[in-house]
Amino acid sequence: MTRAVDVVVIGAGAAGLSAALGLAATRQVLVLSAGDGSTPWAQGGVSVAFGDDDPLDHAHDTHVAGAGFCDPRNVRALVEEGPQRVAELIAHGALFDRREDGSLSRTLEGGHSHPRIVHAGGDATGAEVDRALRAAVRAAGVETMAGRVIGLTKSTSGRVSGVLVETGGETVRIDARAVVLATGGIGNAYLASTNPSAVRGDGIALALLAGASLVDMEFVQFHPTALFTGQTRGQLPLVTEAVRGEGAVLRDLRGRLIMAGRHPRADLAPRDIVAREIEAAMRRDGTDHVWLDARSIEPDVLRRRFPTVLASCASIGVDMLSEQIPVAPAEHFLCGGVQVDRDGATGVPGLYAVGEVAASGVHGANRLASNSLLEGLVFGRRVATALTLDLPATTDRSYDVVLTEDREPERIRAILTKYAGIRRDGAGLNAAADELSALGNGPLATVARSVIVAATAREESRGCHWRSDHPHTDDRWNEHVAIGLDEEGLPTTRDAATQRARTGPR
Missing domain, CATH: 1.20.58.100 (Fumarate reductase/succinate dehydrogenase flavoprotein-like, C-terminal domain)
Incomplete structure (x- = not known):
């Protein structure tokens, strides 16, 4: 079976859906998805600077967290275009948490100098972003298909000209004028991760096979506080660092503060620093976890802000209102990926990448908390803009690039x-x-x-x-x-x- 569209988007997370939504009015778009991506699991929120918070301060915090390795132009695009993208998401029906006066509720997370994290459902921001984007994509008439992409097709000129998809027990060939990889990171290339099982790096492998380059693959971020359930493989529940933003602290198994004197922001230091300090404490004490102590936070605040974390803790018999939470670092986010320009184009004509699969340069050597959903919203729209302005004609297909098992x-x-x-x-x-x-x-x-x-x-x-x-x-x-x-x-x-x-x- 063969069919044709203008653009194929592989992946239905925030980045892929944002790209599809931006293209819907001018291009025939097909969104392919092999299962849940990471977006619905994001807890903390979306970092966005507006009002009394200067986007330049957001940019500064991003560069500091990224160890000076970020792309300045793309970071500027991230922080300056971010408020508009979030406003558009709200216009599409996203329900973010608000204060009594109706203003958006904003909290503080690690590495940020200002409370700029907007959130939904307390700690269910990703699920709300996912819901709103999917509803908007449906309303725009964008077609979606479930299936795993097993290969790309290329023309005699070297241009990517379509995809091969396994769906419903058959292989479908889809011709396209452009293919956008939005497949997420590499979480399940590790034994344990905060990512769902479908996130395992297929987009990375497809890009390499097609002739694209990767950059910054060494920068794999480990979230400091995954819930320690005793499991050593599969998806682990996340304990958002927004809990630390509300006042929780990390302690070793003897009760000593882990981050005291280790960084000026202590428990709200950038993730790489906190994860290393936890790893050092575990190695020193011969333990497999440490404690996150949230008992100083008012119970009503915990119930309102962190219902997902409360439920995860309860599932292993821990009451975070009165007990310390066992946590340990787990693989969380790929800061590098497929090398792209600021509009998501790879070095292979017709192939684009956006979101965690792409090395946009906004994360540098370490991602600042809650910049991932923002990246998907901003750069998904940038890819859509590029493909709206310029989408070359379809070229003849000559050979397939197929993944092996x-x-x-x-x-x-x-x-x-x-x-x-x-x-x-x-x-x-x-x-x-x-x-x-x-x-x-x-x-x-x-x-x-x-x-x-x-x-x-x-x-x-x-x-x-x-x-x-x-x-x-x-x-x-x-x-x-x-x-x-x-x-x-x-x-x-x-x-x-x-x-x-x-x-x-x-």
């Missing part, structure tokens, strides 16, 4: 978890490369190798990339590490980018 997915996840977690070193990364060498070229193996190659190349510590054998930031590594496929189809550093990194910026 992974041989031992669980072993791949175990390798990446063991050697490319919060704490890394050269010996472990080399061991990971050796162990992955016999595991084929499936999408999960490709993602794992990409992280390992980038983490091995960057011989310094920066943001959420922490090398215990190179514990300091080194200005010689101010360039990005770029990844492509070699002649054998294996991820490797792009020579020019690696050379620039080793010799320093020019």
Whole structure:
């Protein structure tokens, strides 16, 4: 079966739906989804500076959290266009929490200098954003299809010209003038993650196979406070750092404050710093979790602001109103991804990427809290604008680029978890490369190798990339590490980018 549309969007999270919604009036769009993305699970909110909060202050906080590795132009677009995108979302029916006077309720999260996190349902912001966007997309008449994309088609000129989809027990070929990857991050390339199972990096592998480059794959963010349930694999419940924004503190198992004296913002330091301090405390004490103490927060505030966290805690027998919450870091967000320009275009004609799968540069070496939903809203619309203004004609199809199945997915996840977690070193990364060498070229193996190659190349510590054998930031590594496929189809550093990194910026 074959059909044709103007634009295929792969992924139905905030970024993909925003792109589809922006295109709906001018292009025939088809949204493909293989299951829930990360958007419905986002708890904290959307960071947006307006009123007495200057977007330039938001930009400053983003750059600080990103360890000076953010793209200044794209960060400016993020913070300046953000209020308009949130206002449009409200116009589409999103119901954000408000104060008694009718103004939007805003809270504080780690790394922010101002309470600028708007939220919905207390701690169910992602679910509300998802609901509002899906309703708007339906109202705009955008077609959606359930199915897993297993490949791309390319023309003789090298342009991406469509997708191959497994749906309803058959393979469907869809021709398109442009394909937008909005597939999310790589969460389930690790044993345990805050992401749902459908988020495993297929979009990363598809982009590489099509000839695109990756950047910043070493910057994998671990959320400091996933709920410690005793499980060591699968999706773990998140305990939003907005709980710390309301006054909760982290303690080790002896009751000592973990962040005291570690950072000027203490428990509200950027995520990479908090995650490292928790990991160090766990390693020092030989424990598998620490405590998040929210008992100083008024019970009515906890009930109103954090119903999702309350329910998650109750499911493991913990009453967060009167008991400390067991937490530990877990894989959460990919700060890098497919290399794109500010309009989401990759180096492959006809192929675009947006959201967590894309390296827009707004997160640098470590994402600032609650900038992810904002990124999806802002850059989803930027991709839509680009494809509204310029969408070349369809070209003839010549060959397919198809994903292969992974041989031992669980072993791949175990390798990446063991050697490319919060704490890394050269010996472990080399061991990971050796162990992955016999595991084929499936999408999960490709993602794992990409992280390992980038983490091995960057011989310094920066943001959420922490090398215990190179514990300091080194200005010689101010360039990005770029990844492509070699002649054998294996991820490797792009020579020019690696050379620039080793010799320093020019």
